[in-house]
Amino acid sequence: MTNRRHLVIPGLIVAVLSLIWDLLVALVLHIPPGYATTTAADQTVTSQVFAIIAGDIGMAVVAYGLYFAILFSRQGRTAEPQAGVRAPSNVPLQVGWISSCIVLVMFAAGFGVVELEGQTDPALVVPASALASGAQHHPFIVQVIGQQWQFTYRYPQYGGFESQQLRIPTGRLIQFDVTSLDVTHQFWAYQLGVKLDANQGINNIGYTYVASPTIINVRCGELCGLWHGYMTDVGSQAGEALAPAAFASWLSYAEATYGPETKDLPKFALTYYPAPVVWG
Amino acid sequence: MISDNTAATGTLRTGGRAHSPEQVARIPLVGTWLFIGADFFFFVPLFFAFFFLQQANVDHMWQPKGIHPPNLGLGVAVAALAVVGILVAHSGLRHLQSQRTLASFTNTGRLAALLLVAAVVVQIWQLSHVGYGIDSGGYASCFFAMQIVVTIQIGVLALWVLSLANRAGYEATHPIAMPGPDAIEEVATPISALAYSYQMFALFLGAVVLLAWVVCYFL
Amino acid sequence: MSQTAIASGRAPVRFSPRRLFLTQNLVTAIIVGIVVGAVAYWIGAQLDTTDNGNGGILLGYLVGSAGFLVTLGFANDVILRLRGRPSASIVKTAESKGWTEFFGISLDHKVVGIQFGVAVVLMFFLAGFQAMMIRTEFLFPNGGGPWPAGQYETLVGLHGLLMMFVATLVIIGAFGNYFIPIMIGAKRMAFPRLESFAFWLVPLGALIMYSTIFAGFGGGFPTGWWLYAPLSVEARIGMDGAIVGFAFIGIAAAIAGINLLTTIFVMRAPGMTWSRMPMFAWAMIAVEFLSALAPPVLACTLMLVGFDRAVQSSFFEAGGGGSGLLYQEMFWFFGHPEVYIFIIPAFGVVLEILPVFTRKPLFGYRLAVAGMLGVSLMSWFVWNHHIFTSSVAPGLRPFFMTATELISIPTGVMFLNMLGTLWKADLRLKLPLLFALAVMFNFLIGGLTGVFLSDVPLNVTLHDSFFVVGHFHYTIVGGEIFALYAASYFWFPKVTGKMLNARIGKWHFWTALIFFNTTFLPMFAAGYLGQVRRSPVYAAELHGLNVWISVNGFLFGLSNLIWLYNIVYSWGFQKERAPVNPWESRSLEWQIPTPIPADNFPRIPTIVSGPYEYGPGTTRPIAEWPDTGQIPTPAPAI
């Protein structure tokens, strides 16, 4: 029957193309942000899963649409009325379409919820294998303070000294406490797969676990005024996750260098309330 | 309102040269329902802000020292004047719908408008004598914003009921003629339809006034 | 008043200075608006206790706008009603006053439709030109482009806000106002004065928004189209115009929504049952519920920002007990329904066009209606997906993620309708259909990338990156603006009596489709690679990618110029008149003469069958026309 042929041919095309696409996504393409941290790895894997689902759906719709549009186009042939084309609805097809959408959506949502748990529950951020081999579960806390137009970092577990550079240790649960002194900023540590808004008066908490040393590019992602674009720190001097030994030596250096100035800073707090600034 | 209007239902004239009076009279009713919906959503941020900021109490600035809900008396007066004004208009319009007399509503309506204007005046007096300004923290901001918006709408309502009162007087002397079977012109909307949409809005606003009063003074 | 007199062109207008300066018209309205606004500014500045100047400016804008609108004549009817008089008859005034009608208050929905169309398309080109300036900046890495940082942010903000005007109102305002009354067999809109009022807010709002670039050194506003507080509270005086202008879009959209809904609910001709309504009318119902209810939230929120700026209330400043998160919640509660205000009319256009060119009934009419209403309803429950990283209610993120993904289901229904209608069709690949198919293709990509964004872990890496920019240009430009193209090719002959040139149209189609995709597809990659939006600064590695995007963006801009050329050429310089019903459509607007009489139908028709009964063996007329002598009989409902 020709009807069936017109459904099978595009289906075959889709099957072939999807297979190529799926293999490409799973094995060949390097989807950022990569595998430097558990959170980044989560995002990379989720990207792959979604790229496969979305790619396959997209290809199917396009293949059928194009095939029908070309096949049934009137160009070049006279219209011959076809019997039986007037059926305006096909209930089983409608039910089938909607149910498969529901299944796909529920899968995507379920997958997302599980991954989200893994990113936000501190108990799950550190991989079990690392815990088994002695990784510390006790969080290392960094307070990220945004202001127009720079980030500074305080280390409350070490007297609350303040540094212009972000340094964190590998092999430990990292906790970021993000806040802002003025308008809304956003702490986006690209390689870490961490993005947290910095709001005036709010302490926004996020976690990650860095497996191996890496450079960290920090950008402000939220429009925060004239120089928002320049609120970025990239390159090795900006941010780094260091192996425990290297980190320990940086920490003692930093405490010695920046520690004395701590007394000039506001007392450490989760949020700070300066008088509102009016610029310009 | 949303029923299928087939040619069989009497409200629609087939082949008319103008829309039928019944159809034209439904316009303000449906429009007012939708306007009430829109106005409801206009109030949503005000109430939401109240509860959000109260809950957050950022920097202990929800009600800083010395800032508390103002004296209840004036608040009661404003709400009572507004509600009584709305009810007076309401009763007058019910009266009017029974077609007894249009002319008497001219006075009832003006009285209702006067009551609403009185509510606005008392409110202005209250807002300028609270003892603090809109810039005194979260509560003060919400209180002032909410009361200002409500008061402006009461003022508009006063104008609306005034227009109805005048319209009643006009229609008493210039009755609207029913159009002939093949009229080109639409007839003007009769006061009964206008009055009904006014009442829907007035009752809605009355409810908002009371709600705003409860929220501002008691929560 | 005879029908032919109305139909035959516009009356000549004599010029007289007295008429120009002493009556209510656009010129006097502008003069009064400026004068009154200036006085109000001065008074406001005297009253203002701070030195930031916002109070005076806000007052000036608002009072000036009121002066403009009142002088134009919007208070006349209100005053009449206050005095208890019935308002002036609408049908009588629908008589044409000549070309001046386009520069004043018109009670003819067709005039307002054209006003909307012309004004909004002009704004599209203006804002599109700004997009070109944005892309010029991106020819240089690390912020080395021609616009300094401050101007860049204003550029993005103006582009975004102005395009919001365009996207909110282009299909609803132009095609909705023009065609909905005709499609449902009405002689007029329910509230013609409000309709015109909604229109005049548009040029007014746009001008106010543009005036901000003159606000002194580094003028403009630095917040993008979100107007996020506290930045929008602290920003310089340029901000005030953005607030007022944006609020005007909201008010215009809400009024248009109430008006169109009332029209569809009340004014339908006899026999126009729910199951005989054209898809475009259903789309208007679905979208106008959003358009009537969501923008008031925005208007109120912006009012609170204005309070914060002018009288130092503290809704959004943490220093005074406010919270920026409050703004974000309220803004996106409006903002998400807003984006569906863009796409539902586009679906309406596509579903309206498909049956005409496939010569088949629409597949799954009821399902399509349910789908559009479902999208409209569900869009109220997803707004937090814009602020997943902001620390608002983190516990609710799974809910909002799931709700957002669930919207794919009613949206996906539209694709089933399309495929089902194409199946075994008698397809005519004319330009409207080509563009409609392109809408589906582009929106598919836009929608599926939206599902990426709705996943919280992915949103963490993609939020505020160019991936989002890619997503929403695919949905808005690829979806709605392509639907605008489709609608323009489809309905142009009815509005102007001329066909849009098909050969130029083919050029427009292919260049638009290709360059649109080559421009915006790479943005997904740029986002994954870490390019932050609203920033002229990007990493040097991304230089090549950005140059590619920019060049293709320029080419897409040129493609739009082809469209503009086609409109101007076909409207103004083409001699041939279009047939009355060139596409052999069954819908009501094609059954009446072109140009359409001022009151649409001399007599209201009786609808006797559905709009999509195409195909062999369907000869039922759609309506019975009383003036042809037929006796109308009620038809059985389908």
Ligand code: HEA
């Ligand atoms: C026309 C406007 C429009 C439309 C229709 C949409 C549709 C959708 N949008 Fe989009 N969106 C915007 C305009 C639009 N968006 C804008 C302007 C912004 C940014 C504003 C700004 O930040 O400046 C934005 C931002 C935005 C975000 C926030 C991004 C961020 O800042 O972090 C998210 C996150 O969830 C999102 C999701 C979605 C989803 C899930 C849909 C869904 O409705 C899509 C559904 C469609 C499909 C999925 C395709 C067809 C379906 C099928 C073929 C069925 C089968 C499919 C499945 C089973 C999955 N959008």
Ligand code: HEA
């Ligand atoms: C209706 C909605 C709409 C439309 C149609 C467009 C159309 C376009 N947009 Fe826009 N855009 C937005 C809505 C829209 N945009 C929004 C809401 C934002 C977010 C703002 C924010 O962050 O606050 C945004 C942001 C935005 C950015 C991100 C800026 C940033 O974050 O740093 C970019 C960057 O490339 C961009 C580009 C474009 C381009 C190339 C087009 C093209 O499609 C335009 C094509 C049209 C024309 C070009 C006009 C015709 C041509 C001329 C007038 C002659 C000039 C021609 C040449 C020089 C060749 N847009």
Ligand code: CUA
């Ligand atoms: Cu800080 Cu953008």
Ligand SMILES: [Cu+2]
């Ligand atoms: Cu959204």
